[in-house]
Amino acid sequence: MKLKIAALATVCLAATAHAQTTPPPPIANSPEAQAQAVQPAQQGGAQPVIDIVGGISAPMPIAIPAMPTSAVVDTPAGSTDVLGQKLADIITNDLRGSGLFTPVPPAQLRTVAFPEVTAPAYDYWGGTGAQSLVQGYVRANSNGTLTVGCYLYDVSSKVELIRQGFVVSPGEWRRAGHKCADAIYARLTGEGPYFDTQVVYIAESGPKNRRRKQLAIMDQDGANHRFLTNGQSIVLTPRLSPKLNAILYMSFERDRPSIHIYDLGSRQDRTLVANVALNFAPHWSPDARWVVFSMAVGGNTDIYRVPASGGTPQRLTTSPGIDTGGSYSPDGSKIVFESDRGGTQQLYVMNADGSNQHRISFGGGRYAAPAWSPRGDQIAFTRMGGGAFRIGVMNPSGGGEQLLTNSWGDEGPSWAPNGRVIIFFRSAQGSGRPDLWTVDLTGRATRKVPTPLDGSDPNWGAVRP
Numbered sequence: 001m002k003l004k005i006a007a008l009a010t011v012c013l014a015a016t017a018h019a020q021t022t023p024p025p026p027i028a029n030s031p032e033a034q035a036q037a038v039q040p041a042q043q044g045g046a047q048p049v050i051d052i053v054g055g056i057s058a059p060m061p062i063a064i065p066a067m068p069t070s071a072v073v074d075t076p077a078g079s080t081d082v083l084g085q086k087l088a089d090i091i092t093n094d095l096r097g098s099g100l101f102t103p104v105p106p107a108q109l110r111t112v113a114f115p116e117v118t119a120p121a122y123d124y125w126g127g128t129g130a131q132s133l134v135q136g137y138v139r140a141n142s143n144g145t146l147t148v149g150c151y152l153y154d155v156s157s158k159v160e161l162i163r164q165g166f167v168v169s170p171g172e173w174r175r176a177g178h179k180c181a182d183a184i185y186a187r188l189t190g191e192g193p194y195f196d197t198q199v200v201y202i203a204e205s206g207p208k209n210r211r212r213k214q215l216a217i218m219d220q221d222g223a224n225h226r227f228l229t230n231g232q233s234i235v236l237t238p239r240l241s242p243k244l245n246a247i248l249y250m251s252f253e254r255d256r257p258s259i260h261i262y263d264l265g266s267r268q269d270r271t272l273v274a275n276v277a278l279n280f281a282p283h284w285s286p287d288a289r290w291v292v293f294s295m296a297v298g299g300n301t302d303i304y305r306v307p308a309s310g311g312t313p314q315r316l317t318t319s320p321g322i323d324t325g326g327s328y329s330p331d332g333s334k335i336v337f338e339s340d341r342g343g344t345q346q347l348y349v350m351n352a353d354g355s356n357q358h359r360i361s362f363g364g365g366r367y368a369a370p371a372w373s374p375r376g377d378q379i380a381f382t383r384m385g386g387g388a389f390r391i392g393v394m395n396p397s398g399g400g401e402q403l404l405t406n407s408w409g410d411e412g413p414s415w416a417p418n419g420r421v422i423i424f425f426r427s428a429q430g431s432g433r434p435d436l437w438t439v440d441l442t443g444r445a446t447r448k449v450p451t452p453l454d455g456s457d458p459n460w461g462a463v464r465p
Contacts, residue, residue, distance in 0.1 A: 001169070001172055002464075002465040003166050003167070003168055003172065003175055003176070003179060003464075003465070004166070004167040004168070005164065005165070005166060005167075058102075059099065059100055059101050059102040060100065060101050060102065060131055060132060060188065061101075061102050061103075061104060061128075061129045061130045061131050061132075062095060062101045062102070062103055062104065062130055062131065062132045062133070062134065062184075063103070063104040063108075063109065063125050063128055063130035063132070063133045063134065063155075064088050064091050064092045064095070064103055064104070064109070064134045065088060065109045065110065065111070065112045065134075065135065066084045066085040066088045066109070066111070066112070067083075067084035067085075067087050067088055067112075067117075067135070067136040067137050067138050067148070067149075068081075068084055068111075068112050068113060068114040068116075068117065068137055068138075069081050069083075069084055069114065069137060069138045069139060069140075070114055070137065070139050071139075071140070073140035075140055075144075075146065075170050076170040076171070077146070077170035077171070077173045080138045080139065080140050080146075081138075083138050083146070083173060084136075084137070084138045086173075086177075087136065087138065087148060087173070087176065087177040087180070088134075088136075088177075089177075090174060090177030090178060090181065090221075091134060091177050091180055091181045091184070093221060094177070094178060094181035094182075094185070094195045094221065095181055095184065095185065097221070097438075097445075097447045098185060098421075098440070098445065099440055099442075099444060099445020099447075100185075100188075100189060100445070104128045104129070104130050108128045110124060112135055114137060116135075117135050117136065117137050117149065117151060118151065120133055120135060120153050120155075120158075122153075122155055122158045125155050126155050126156065130155050131154075131155055131156065132152060132153065132154060132155060132161075132184075132188065133152070133153040133155050134150070134151070134152055134153075134180070134184060135151045135153070136148060136149045136150045136151055136180065137149045141167070144169070144170070145167050145168060145169055145170075146167070146168050146169075146170060146173055146176070147165055147166070147167050148165065148166045148168065148173070148176035148177070148180070149163075149164075149165045150162065150163075150164045150165065150166070150176075150179070150180035150183060150184075151163050152183070152184050152187060152188075161187055162183050162184065162187050164179075164180070164183055166179050166180070174219065174223055174224070175196055175464070178195040178196035178197075178219070178221075179195075179196050181195045182194070182195045182196055182463070191418050191420050192417065192418030192419070192420075192463075193417075193418060193463050194220070194416040194417050194418045194420070194421060194460075194463065195220065195221075196463055196464050197219070197220045197416065197417060197460060197461050197462065197463055197464065198217055198218065198219055198220065198240065198244070198461045198464070199217070199218055199219075199220050199240075199423060199436075199449070199458050199459065199460050199461065200215070200216070200217045200238040200239070200240045200247050200458070200459050200461070201216055201217075201218075201238065201425075201436060201451070201455045201456065201457055201458040201459065202214070202215065202216070202235060202236060202237075202238065202455065202456045202457040203215075203216040203227060203451065203452070203453040203454070203455060204433075204434065204453060204454040204455065204456055205231075205453045205454065208432035208433075211234075211432075212231040213231065213234045213235055213236070214227050214228070214229050214230065214231040214235065214453075215227070215228040215229040215235045215238055215247065215249055215262065216228060216451075216455075217240075217247070217264075218451070220416075220449075220460070221449075221450075222449055222450035222451060225451070225452060228247070228262060228267075229262075233251050233252055233253040233254075234251070234252040235249050235250065235251050235252070236249065236250045236251075236252075236280070236457060237249060237250050237280070237281055237282065237457050238457060238459055239282060239283055239284055239459050240459050240460075240461035240462075241284055241288050242284055242286055242287070242288045242462055243288050244264075244461055244462060244464060245263065245264055245265060246261050246262060246263050246264060246288075247261070247262040247264065248260075248261055248272070248282045248283070248284055248291060249262065249282070250279075250280050250281070250282060257278055257279060257280055258271055258272075258273060258274055258279065259271070259272045259273040259279055259280075259282045259291070259293055260272060261308070272291060272306065272308070272310060273291075273293065273295070273306060273313065277295050277296060277297050278295065278296035278301075279293055279294065279295040279296075279304075280293065280294055280295075280324070281293055281294045281324045281325050281326070283326055283327050283328065284308070284328075285305075285308075285328050285332050285352075286328055286329075286330055286331070286332045287332060288308055289307065289308055290305050290306070290307060290308060291305065291306050291307075291308050292304070292305045292316070292326040292327075292328065292335060293305075293306070293313075293326070294322075294323065294324035294325070294326070295313065300320060300321070301321075301322040301323060301324060302315055302316070302317040302318060302319075302323050303315075303316045303317045303323045303324065303326045303335070303337055303354075304316060315354075316335070316350070316353070316354035317337075317339070317350070317354060317357065319339065319341040319357075320341060321339060321340045321341040322339065322340050323337055323338070323339045323341070323348075324337065324338055324339075325337050325338040325368060325369055325370055327370050327371050327372045327379075328352070328372060329372050329376055329396070330372065330373070330374050330375070330376045331376065332352060333351065333352055334349055334350065334351055334352060334372075334396075335349070335350055335351075335352055336348070336349050336360075336370040336371075336372055336379050336396070337349075337350070337370065338367060338368050338369070338370060342359065344366055345366035345367060345368055345384075346359055346361045346362075346366070346367050347359070347360050347361035347367045347370050347379070347381060347394075347398075348360065349396060359398075360379075360394070360396070360397060360398030361381070361394070361398060361401075362398060363383065363401055364385055365383050365384050365385025365386070366383070366384045366385065367381050367382070367383055367384075368381065368382045368383075368384065368411075369381060369382045369411065369412050369413060371413050371414055371415055371422075372396075372415075373393075373415050373419040374415055374416075374417050374418070374419045375418075375419035376396070377395060377396075377419070378393045378394070378395060378396075378419065378441075379393065379394055379395070379396055380392070380393050380413035380414075380415060380422050381393070381394070381413065382410070382411045382412065382413065382424075383403065387408075388407070388408050388409070389408070389409050389410050389411050390403050390404075390405050390406060390407070390410050391403070391404050391405045391410045391411075391413050391422060391424050391439060392404060393422075393441065402443070403443075404422070404439045404441070404443040405424075405426075405439055405443065405446070407426055408427070408428065408429040409426060409427035409428070409429065409434075410424055410425075410426050410437070411424060411425055411426075411427075411456075412424050412425050412456065412457055412458065414458055414459045414460045415460060416438075416460050417460065417461070417462045417463050420440055420441055421438050421439070421440050421441075421445075422438065422439055422440075422441075423436060423437070423438045423449065423458045423459075423460050424436075424437055424438075424439070424458065425437070425455060425456040425457065425458060433454045434454055434455060434456040435448060435449075435451070435454065435455060436448070436449035436451055436455040436456075436458050437449065
């Protein structure tokens with residue numbers, strides 16, 4: 001569902017510009033009404049910006065008090081005053097989890113009166129040590145929707161940096177919090193948003209030697225979790241479509257591996273590549289028109305591509321050995337994959353039609369599960385060596401290799417849509433029980449993602465409209 005962005009004022013900062021639609025009429029004396037008489041945010045003065053080029057030395061202090069409401073109204077999502085606190089909590093958790101912000105402790109967060117939303121108590125918030133302030137409000141509309149206002153202020157310069165509003169159905173109220181956090185993150189870091197996103201993964205349960213594996217989807221913070229398959233057949237390697245309308249995955253239905261597409265709208269499942277041979281490791285092209293995958297025929301495993309609508313697979317690699325794990329560059333012109341054609345498992349890049357195949361990994365150990373960054377400047381991978389699996393990145397030519405994790409069993413990297421954060425799964429030695437984690441490009445900010453069961457094979461989707 002696409003969220004309606006309310007034009008609270010004519011503020012349109014270059015870093016956070018969005019297409020805007022006409023909001024519901026503002027109520028008298030509300031922050032929304034006052035916003036229409038306020039001039040756009042001033043751009044002069046020293047405004048807080050996080051410099052993350054060389055890695056952040058100290059997270060930015062930021063205050064995020066509960067959002068007040070113009071009138072306490074019961075809604076299907078809860079009363080508007082309770083929602084105000086929950087929305088502030090979502091924004092707080094999103095920003096803290098990025099590793100770039102330190103929210104002011106709850107004991108220092110004063111109650112914000114409704115008229116104060118557009119007239120912050122700068123002196124008080126400056127005394128808490130906050131450099132930035134997030135305020136907002138919740139309003140129940142007569143048509144059953146909710147309006148959530150989102151404002152960002154520079155405490156020292158006493159200027160407004162962001163003013164946005166989101167009109168949502170009660171069932172989508174959490175997304176307004178993520179959208180607000182995305183706008184703040186983008187404004188203060190210069191990076192792209194990634195909080196209003198979903199993750200697909202494999203939910204695991206049962207004993208180590210007989211695991212039950214189900215296809216599951218959830219918000220990036222673990223909320224709104226739901227299972228999509230019943231676990232009767234083993235499923236692996238889910239990939240969310242760039243269009244966010246379908247999931248590509250491998251299934252062992254009838255004990256033979258085949259590639260399936262699950263339609264999120266109709267909840268219908270169809271077989272893309274029938275189980276006439278061993279086929280696995282599917283990936284979408286950036287335009288969702290193609291699927292690249294691996295297939296074993298006659299004792300040799302190569303990479304193929306097939307139209308997402310179905311058809312005859314086209315072979316892209318022909319070298320002896322095992323070629324697998326294809327991932328497209330964001331412009332669709334190249335594919336990175338893994339191959340043992342040289343004797344050890346290494347990373348290779350080729351053009352999308354299979355031409356110009358060349359090796360790019362030359363470090364110690366073996367390399368697997370490459371994933372091209374949405375920004376095009378990095379390739380994430382799993383490196384195996386010394387009895388451990390670690391997540392790393394390198395540039396597309398193979399230079400600048402950097403390992404981001406230092407645990408025993410870290411595998412299966414997938415990029416957030418802004419190309420700065422990676423989700424992967426981690427297993428403790430000998431446990432056979434994986435969990436989902438994220439790490440940023442500095443390797444310093446790690447976060448465990450909550451899931452109801454064990455989790456593996458995560459894939460991060462694009463920002464929702």
